[in-house]
Amino acid sequence: MPTEFFMPMKKVPTITHQQKQITVVNGKPVFYEPEELKAARAKLMAHLGQHVPAKKYSGPIRLMVKWCFPIKGKHQDGEWKSTKPDTDNLQKLLKDCMTDCGYWKDDALVASEIVEKFWAELPGIYIRIEEL
Template identity: 55%
Template sequence: MQFFIPMQPPTTTHNAKQLHAFMRGGKPCAVLHDSPELKATRAKLHAYLAPYAPPTPCSGPVRLLVKWLFPTDGRHNDGEWRTTKPDTDNLEKALKDEMTRLHFWRDDAFVCSEVIEKFWADTPGIFIKVVEL
């Protein structure tokens, strides 16, 4: 399966967490929670991915190809590699989490091969290809 989602790709990554510190039984504790920005990113990805969710999840190994296409900014040309943040591995976490929630596969551990690229593009969006291996 492959599809293109025309959208402004989110730049908030799974690293956008908030630390909540508290005392439990007289000892300091801390818990990380998703920031409001990360929650909004997850909701946006979920809404855009939902129409492409397969009727049944992949049940074996999967190759995931993702091309993140960020809007050109006047300094970069269409198709030029994007070498600025966010990092591809950080972009990928929220995307794979939402694809797991939408049952593209039973668990993201099934993603055994990944090709992740990011470019500047005149038409921004996310190209996704899922191949059962």
């Protein structure tokens, strides 16, 4: 049985996982998350935490994600969004959060991935996970 849900959000997190920062402590490089990335992670974890499946996925899965961004300018509801951020950048933080929440053992189980971006009157993130 697939896991399927929509997380309505007035502002969809667009900061990317790649935006980690680096500093030097005692002569050694140390990576850290800036506040904006920590806030985006916390927001995703809070929303995702409400939909964790009773049993972790353990085999190959298909992950479908529809990113629905608040309409700006002359865009229409359901129109494709072909501007930044890139889908691959959006997915990284989301999948890391899903792993941390316990959706699956490892996001390497995602063998098929469908990612789409739209302008939407109801912004948020639609997620569907199915076993392959």
